[in-house]
Amino acid sequence: MGWDVNTTYNYEVGGCLPLDAPTYVVRQADDELYNGVLTGKFCYVLNSRQMGKSSLRVRTMKRLQAKGIRCAAIDLTSVGCQDIPPEQWYAGITYTLASSLNLLESVDLKTWWSQHELLAPVQRFGTFIREILLQAIQEDVAIFIDEIDSILSLNFPVDDFFALIRFCHEQRVENPEYQRLTWVLLGVAAPLELIQDRQRTPFDVGQSISLTGFQLQECSALERGLARKASNPQTTMTAILDWTGGKPFLTQKLCQLVLSYVEWISAGQEAKTVEMLARSRILENWEARDEPPHLKTIRDRLLQNNNNPPGQLRLYQQILHQGEILADSSPEQMSLRLSGLAVQLDSGKHYPQPVLKAYNRIYESIFNVSWVEEQLRKLDPTPDTEIYEEIRSKDEQFFYDYWLYWVAKEPPEALLERFRQLFIDGIGCSTPEIEMTLYRLVTFLKNDRDFIYILNRTCTILINHWHLHHPRHNAVFQLIELLEKGQPRLTQMVSRSFIVRRLQELRKLFLKSQDFLSLQRLVQVIEPSRLTKKTTSLGKLIDRYPFLYSHCLIPEKSTFGHRQIIQTIQSQKQKDFSVNLSQYAAHLARKASKKSSSVTVETAVRKSITNPTLLSDRQLYFALKHFVGKVDGVYTYRDSARGFLTQTNQKQSYQTFKTSLYEYLLETIESRYGSQHFNERLYKQLQETFPEKDLQPLDSFLIAQTCSSLFKFLVEDPEHPNFYVFLDLIFNLGTSRTIGLLLKITLIAQPVKPHLEKRFSVLFNYYESKEMRDIDWLVEALENLNVALSSNFGDADLSFFKYL
Numbered sequence: 001m002g003w004d005v006n007t008t009y010n011y012e013v014g015g016c017l018p019l020d021a022p023t024y025v026v027r028q029a030d031d032e033l034y035n036g037v038l039t040g041k042f043c044y045v046l047n048s049r050q051m052g053k054s055s056l057r058v059r060t061m062k063r064l065q066a067k068g069i070r071c072a073a074i075d076l077t078s079v080g081c082q083d084i085p086p087e088q089w090y091a092g093i094t095y096t097l098a099s100s101l102n103l104l105e106s107v108d109l110k111t112w113w114s115q116h117e118l119l120a121p122v123q124r125f126g127t128f129i130r131e132i133l134l135q136a137i138q139e140d141v142a143i144f145i146d147e148i149d150s151i152l153s154l155n156f157p158v159d160d161f162f163a164l165i166r167f168c169h170e171q172r173v174e175n176p177e178y179q180r181l182t183w184v185l186l187g188v189a190a191p192l193e194l195i196q197d198r199q200r201t202p203f204d205v206g207q208s209i210s211l212t213g214f215q216l217q218e219c220s221a222l223e224r225g226l227a228r229k230a231s232n233p234q235t236t237m238t239a240i241l242d243w244t245g246g247k248p249f250l251t252q253k254l255c256q257l258v259l260s261y262v263e264w265i266s267a268g269q270e271a272k273t274v275e276m277l278a279r280s281r282i283l284e285n286w287e288a289r290d291e292p293p294h295l296k297t298i299r300d301r302l303l304q305n306n307n308n309p310p311g312q313l314r315l316y317q318q319i320l321h322q323g324e325i326l327a328d329s330s331p332e333q334m335s336l337r338l339s340g341l342a343v344q345l346d347s348g349k350h351y352p353q354p355v356l357k358a359y360n361r362i363y364e365s366i367f368n369v370s371w372v373e374e375q376l377r378k379l380d381p382t383p384d385t386e387i388y389e390e391i392r393s394k395d396e397q398f399f400y401d402y403w404l405y406w407v408a409k410e411p412p413e414a415l416l417e418r419f420r421q422l423f424i425d426g427i428g429c430s431t432p433e434i435e436m437t438l439y440r441l442v443t444f445l446k447n448d449r450d451f452i453y454i455l456n457r458t459c460t461i462l463i464n465h466w467h468l469h470h471p472r473h474n475a476v477f478q479l480i481e482l483l484e485k486g487q488p489r490l491t492q493m494v495s496r497s498f499i500v501r502r503l504q505e506l507r508k509l510f511l512k513s514q515d516f517l518s519l520q521r522l523v524q525v526i527e528p529s530r531l532t533k534k535t536t537s538l539g540k541l542i543d544r545y546p547f548l549y550s551h552c553l554i555p556e557k558s559t560f561g562h563r564q565i566i567q568t569i570q571s572q573k574q575k576d577f578s579v580n581l582s583q584y585a586a587h588l589a590r591k592a593s594k595k596s597s598s599v600t601v602e603t604a605v606r607k608s609i610t611n612p613t614l615l616s617d618r619q620l621y622f623a624l625k626h627f628v629g630k631v632d633g634v635y636t637y638r639d640s641a642r643g644f645l646t647q648t649n650q651k652q653s654y655q656t657f658k659t660s661l662y663e664y665l666l667e668t669i670e671s672r673y674g675s676q677h678f679n680e681r682l683y684k685q686l687q688e689t690f691p692e693k694d695l696q697p698l699d700s701f702l703i704a705q706t707c708s709s710l711f712k713f714l715v716e717d718p719e720h721p722n723f724y725v726f727l728d729l730i731f732n733l734g735t736s737r738t739i740g741l742l743l744k745i746t747l748i749a750q751p752v753k754p755h756l757e758k759r760f761s762v763l764f765n766y767y768e769s770k771e772m773r774d775i776d777w778l779v780e781a782l783e784n785l786n787v788a789l790s791s792n793f794g795d796a797d798l799s800f801f802k803y804l
Contacts, residue, residue: 009225011256014249014292016054019062023225023252024055025218029211033060037142037182038067042169042206044185046148048340049297050249051211053186057144060184069140072100076150086156090121094128097143107132122160123699129168129181140180148187148194160701162195166202167700170751188301190334199754213246213343213359222255229258230265239274245343245360249294250282257281283365295366301339302367303375310379312336314393317372319358321394326401327354329560341367353404395437396454402434403458407465412475415462416482423455423507424486426500439499442506451506453557456515459483460562463519467526467565477527480519484511515555522553525569538775539768544614545782546573547789550754551761578796580612581787585798588621613783619736620787626736627743627788628798631668637740638792640667641747654702655694658686661706664748668741673733681725685713700749707749714742715759718766730777739784743792753793760785 011023029045033056036043045053061071079092091113098104112132116124133141151158165185171178183202191203198204214222219237226233236258244250257277258265265273282289290296302316303309315332319325319342327333327344333356336342341363348355358364407415421429422438429435445451459479466475488504510516525543542552549570554563587609613620630636635643644664648657662683669678689709693702714729716722729738746753760782767775791798 009228009259011222011225011252011259013253013256014050014294016058017052019058021055023221023255024059025052025214025221025248027052027212027214027218029056029209030059032207033184033209034063036207036209037064037069037184040140040172040179040182042165042183042202043209044148044191044203044206045209045211046185046187046189046191046338047211048338049188049301050247050294050340051213052248053211054146056211057146057184057186061142061144064142069142070101070137071142071144072097073144073146074100076145076147079150081150081153083155086121089154089156090125094125097133098128101133101137101141103132103136106136119697120160120699122164123697125161126164126167126699130177134177134181138180140182142182142184144184144186146186148185149189150187152189152193159195159197159200162202163197163200163701166200166205169202169205188338190331190338192331199751213244214241214248214251215246216241219251222251225255225259229261230270231267232270235267236265236270236274239271242271243274243278243361247340247360250360250362253282253294254278278362282362286366295362298340298363299367302341306335306339308332308335310376311393312339313372313376313379315397316341316358316367317369317376318394318397319356320364320369320372324348324355324357325397326404327356328400353408395440399434399437399441399454400457400461402431402437403461407462412466412470412473412478416475416478419458419462419479420482420486423458423503424482425488425490426503427488427490438503442499442503448506448509452510452513452515455507455510456513456519456555457559459519460559463522464562464565467569474527477523480523483507483516518553518555522566525549525553525573536772537769538764538772538778541614541772541779541782542764543573545760545764545786546570546577547757547786548761548764549573551758552764574790574794577612577786578790578794580610581790582796582798583609584611584620585624585796586800588617588624589800591617592621613787614779615783615787619780623736623739623784623787624791624798626740628791631740637744637747640664641744645748648698648703652698653694654690654696654698657698657703658689658694658706661748662686665741665744668737668744670733670737676732678728685710704749704752707745707752708755710745711742711752711756711759715756715763717762727777730781735777735780735784739781739788742785743788747792750793753789 009022012018012021017024033043033045037060045056047053057073061073064071074093074096076093079089079096081089084092094113095104095109098107098109103109112128113124116127119127151161165183168178168181168183191201195201195203216234216238219241223233223237226236230236237255240251240254240258244254254274254277258274261273261277263273286295302312306312311332312335315336324345333342333344337344337356341359342356343359344354344356346354348357406418410418418430422435427435441454442451462479463476466473488500521539521542524540528543542548549566553566611617611620615623628636631640644660648660665682666679669682686706689706690702696702713722713725715726726738729741733741742756746756763778764782767778772779790796
């Protein structure tokens with residue numbers, strides 16, 4: 001058998017393809033990224049290595065440049081990531097950006113960087129973008145940052161870098177110059193690996209670009225070369241994809257092997273020939289043949305660049321054993337996908353839902369069951385840990401897959417019966433295999449908390465599906481009632497079985513957990529009519545306050561899907577309240593203006609519109625006037641906040657800002673009340689906030705940190721000695737004015753709004769079981785805050801209150 005390299009049409013194996021490469025395969029991601037940048041969206045392409053990210057970037061930049069968009073490319077590996085200080089790293093990024101956009105001739109970057117040495121490195125980078133880049137370039141600008149995962153090797157935190165990207169995105173509202181700036185991130189990492197702070201991450205305001213493997217209908221450019229060696233190029237291409245799964249690197253490599261093969265591939269011999277080439281030129285002695293490195297890269301990421309190699313190996317082992325597993329958004333599955341070993345498909349052979357499977361036959365052949373078992377032995381876990389991890393990774397996933405499958409197949413009644421058999425009866429399940437799986441999970445529990453997580457996730461799988469597909473069914477209520485009041489139907493068998501008794505004990509622990517409390521609250525939000533009328537505790541009101549949902553309805557370790565469901569419910573509740581508030585506010589305005597033509601008409605209007613709050617008409621009218629109207633007869637809170645931000649000079653010191661902030665807040669405080677120690681306490685609090693930064697220049701992050709600190713000072717935990725500050729404000733300054741003070745703070749730093757909501761969720765959690773009549777001050781505060789947030793951040797149009 002001989003080999004002869006065909007030099008007339010070579011495939012590109014590894015690295016970024018040249019712009020004129022004839023073997024570039026256009027995929028859906030090409031148009032998605034191009035259109036995303038063209039419309040000004042922040043985009044990110046996070047995928048495994050050698051999927052064509054850099055080639056996609058180069059092609060997209062060329063298309064954008066043809067549209068008049070200036071493009072800059074920053075490869076973070078060229079900037080450096082080993083033992084490099086923050087200032088040098090940011091300086092390297094700034095230099096690369098300036099060089100890419102041909103700005104070095106118009107600005108002495110070294111001098112400019114030195115002149116701004118008082119600023120933190122990230123501030124200097126942000127200032128360069130604002131003062132130099134956006135001023136020197138009048139066209140739209142797209143900044144592509146490649147190899148973004150390199151930041152994981154830096155020895156300093158980089159949350160500020162990603163927060164700056166989000167800041168640039170959010171500045172578009174206030175500064176039109178930023179509308180010309182777009183960012184694109186490319187690399188091998190999950191968003192949560194890159195930035196932990198969910199309040200500052202840019203990924204929740206961006207567009208994820210999915211970079212999939214090559215599909216047959218996309219491969220005409222590759223088939224063109226195969227026509228020189230095969231009677232049927234498309235059939236040959238099909239055989240190649242059967243081995244590579246469309247993985248770009250392997251597909252190009254196998255195409256090149258076919259092209260270099262000396263013999264002609266006649267019709268009917270395509271699959272046999274491709275298999276021979278794959279086995280002899282890739283699989284056999286693969287470590288020696290793996291040039292450029294591809295398979296070794298996957299191996300090393302799985303075994304070395306991973307926080308939990310045994311867990312990843314067992315998850316992959318489960319895929320090999322089962323063929324596929326149901327996909328979810330867990331960090332473990334995301335990490336396995338980023339290694340390149342596994343791929344998520346919209347549906348599988350056994351499940352109609354998204355599944356995770358081995359990416360291709362080549363990986364399955366090299367990284368097979370024997371290889372996985374060998375690596376697990378080398379890791380040498382202790383016997384107990386090995387048994388526990390094996391049971392947890394395999395059985396737990398199988399347990400979730402069971403529910404994900406049946407929830408899409410059966411009506412709620414049938415699923416409730418399955419749930420009862422497993423968790424209430426604990427014995428006699430109609431599916432013995434799943435019953436034994438649960439028994440093993442209970443037997444080898446490392447701690448009780450693990451079972452709470454398993455039961456809670458099972459419940460959320462059911463609840464999420466029912467809410468989307470059976471919204472009018474009372475299944476959610478029945479599920480919670482079953483957990484609370486359900487009794488085993490086979491009591492004699494239960495009493496004789498240790499494992500079933502243990503299951504009952506664990507269920508009782510679950511009923512006392514925060515996870516179950518979150519589920520109870522969710523029922524009150526989804527099905528408030530199910531609450532008994534005798535219930536008069538504060539917890540009954542949770543459905544009224546959407547701003548609490550993120551903190552009161554989502555327990556720790558919730559799946560991404562469950563968080564999305566809660567966010568959807570929250571958005572709808574906020575929208576409904578805004579609509580009702582707008583209608584009733586208009587009614588109050590007409591009533592106050594005495595424009596009703598007659599008492600009869602006013603009565604008819606009143607019957608058709610009800611007060612959406614628990615405040616009296618007088619209280620609600622005062623609150624609306626306070627939060628939307630001109631508080632001092634001249635300015636609204638929004639006007640004051642806008643004026644304060646306009647006067648706030650970003651070049652002023654932090655100390656000067658705190659003094660200005662103190663004066664800004666005093667406008668809300670009645671002089672009679674303020675003189676009674678509150679003003680003094682407020683001044684002292686501000687002076688003691690980050691005093692080490694007093695001489696530093698002001699920036700948006702420092703403003704946000706200060707506002708967050710003020711929220712904690714003004715709304716402290718009920719068990720904290722300083723909680724009296726909030727109570728004193730409520731009972732002496734008044735509820736609406738107290739909430740107005742908090743609103744003024746929020747309006748000058750809107751990203752800290754979740755921090756304010758968190759402070760009130762702490763109050764709600766503490767007083768949840770108290771009778772409403774005993775804490776009417778808190779109910780009034782929650783109602784006022786709901787009105788304040790809706791009227792200033794929601795869809796409610798209450799601008800007419802400015803003129804009343």
